[in-house]
Amino acid sequence: xxxxxxxxxxxxxxxxxxxxxxxxxxxxxxxxxxxxxxxxxxxxxxxxxxxxxxxxxxxxxxxxxxxxxxxxxxxxxxxxxxxxxxxxxxxxxxxxxxxxxxxxxxxxxxxxxxxxxxxxxxxxxxxxxxxxxxxxxxxxxxxxxxxxxxxxxxxxxxxxxxxxxxxxxxxxxxxxxxxxxxxxxxxxxxxxxxxxxxxxxxxxxxxxxxxxxxxxxxxxxxxxxxxxxxx
Numbered sequence: 001x002x003x004x005x006x007x008x009x010x011x012x013x014x015x016x017x018x019x020x021x022x023x024x025x026x027x028x029x030x031x032x033x034x035x036x037x038x039x040x041x042x043x044x045x046x047x048x049x050x051x052x053x054x055x056x057x058x059x060x061x062x063x064x065x066x067x068x069x070x071x072x073x074x075x076x077x078x079x080x081x082x083x084x085x086x087x088x089x090x091x092x093x094x095x096x097x098x099x100x101x102x103x104x105x106x107x108x109x110x111x112x113x114x115x116x117x118x119x120x121x122x123x124x125x126x127x128x129x130x131x132x133x134x135x136x137x138x139x140x141x142x143x144x145x146x147x148x149x150x151x152x153x154x155x156x157x158x159x160x161x162x163x164x165x166x167x168x169x170x171x172x173x174x175x176x177x178x179x180x181x182x183x184x185x186x187x188x189x190x191x192x193x194x195x196x197x198x199x200x201x202x203x204x205x206x207x208x209x210x211x212x213x214x215x216x217x218x219x220x221x222x223x224x225x226x227x228x229x230x231x
Contacts, residue, residue: 002039002040003040003123003124003125006036006039006040006119006123007115007119009032009036010029010032010033010036010114010115010119011115011144013026013028013029013032013033014026014029014111014112014115014144015144015146018147019147023108026107026108026111027107029111030107030111033048033111033114036123037123040123040125041122041123046122047118047119047122047123048114048118048119048121048122048123048176049117049118049121049122049170049174049175049176049177050114050118050175050176050177051175052177053175055173055175056173056175056177056178059173059177059178059181060177060178060180060181061181062181063169063178063181063182063185063218063221064181064182064184064185064188065185066182066185066218066221067181067182067183067184067185067186067188067189067218068185068186068188068189068192069189070186070189070214070215070217070218071185071186071189071190071192071193071214072189072192072193073214074210074211074213074214075193075199075210077210078199078206078207078210079199081206082202082203083201083202083203083206083207083210084199084200084201084202084207085199085200085202086197086198086199086200087197087198087199087200088198089196089197089198090195090196090197090198094195094196097191097195098191098192098195098196101188101191101192101195102188104191105184105187105188105190105191106184106188108187109180109183109184109187110180110183110184112141112144112183113166113176113179113180113183114176115144116137116140116141116144116163117137117141117166117167117170117176117179118170118176120133120136120137120140121133121137121170121176128171130171133167133170133171134164134167134168134171137163137166137167137170138160138163138164138167139160139163140163141159141160141162141163141166141167142156142159142160142163145159154204154205154208155208157208157212158208158211158212161211161212161215161216162183162186162211162215164215164219165182165215165216165218165219165222166179166182166183167179168219168222168223169181169182169218169222172222172223178222182218182222186214186215
C-alpha cells in the first residue's frame with residue numbers, strides 16, 4: 001500500500017503541471033520524491049538509483065553530449081529530407097536562453113526518469129531480470145505520456161523506443177544517471193534547436209522515424225562492450 005501511494009503521489013505531481021498549464025508546479029515533485037524515497041529506502045538517492053559515483057561522473061556528461069549531437073544530427077537529416085522546414089532564426093537572447101535551457105530541461109527529464117525508471121528499478125523492491133525491466137519500464141514510460149497517447153500508434157512506438165534506450169542505460173550501469181544523461185541531452189537538443197534555429201515539422205511520421213533511429217543509435221552505444229560490463 002505504501003508503495004502504491006508513493007507512486008500515485010509522484011505520478012500526480014508529475015502530471016499536474018502540464019494538466020493545468022503551470023510548469024512551475026513541477027518543483028513540488030522534488031520534495032515529494034525526497035520524502036517518498038526516504039520512506040522506501042535508506043536514502044532518497046538510493047531509492048531511485050541516483051547514488052553519485054565515478055562511473056556516473058564520466059558516463060552522464062558523455063551520454064548528454066551524445067544525445068544532443070544525435071538530436072542535432074536528426075534535425076540536419078530532416079532538413080535535408082524536407083521532413084523539417086526552417087523558420088526565422090533567433091538573433092537576440094540566444095546565450096541566455098541556452099543557459100536557462102540547461103536547468104529547464106534537466107528538471108522535467110530527471111523527474112520523469114525517477115517516476116518511470118528509478119522508482120521501479122530500486123524503490124519498488126522488485127527483482128527484475130534485465131529484459132523484463134526494459135520492457136516494463138518502457139511500457140510505463142509510454143503510458144506516462146497521457147497527454148500524447150491520442151496521437152496514435154506511431155507516437156507510442158517512438159516513445160517505446162525512447163524508453164528502451166533509457167532503460168537499457170539503467171540496467172547496463174545499474175544507475176539512473178546514464179539514463180538521465182541521455183534523456184536530458186535529447187531534451188536539451190530540442191531546446192537548442194528551438195532557440196537557435198526553430199523548425200516546422202512537415203512530416204510527423206518522418207520526424208518520429210528520425211527520433212527512433214537516433215534512439216536506436218543510443219541503445220547501440222549503451223550496449224557496446226566495455227570491459228567486463230554485460231547486460
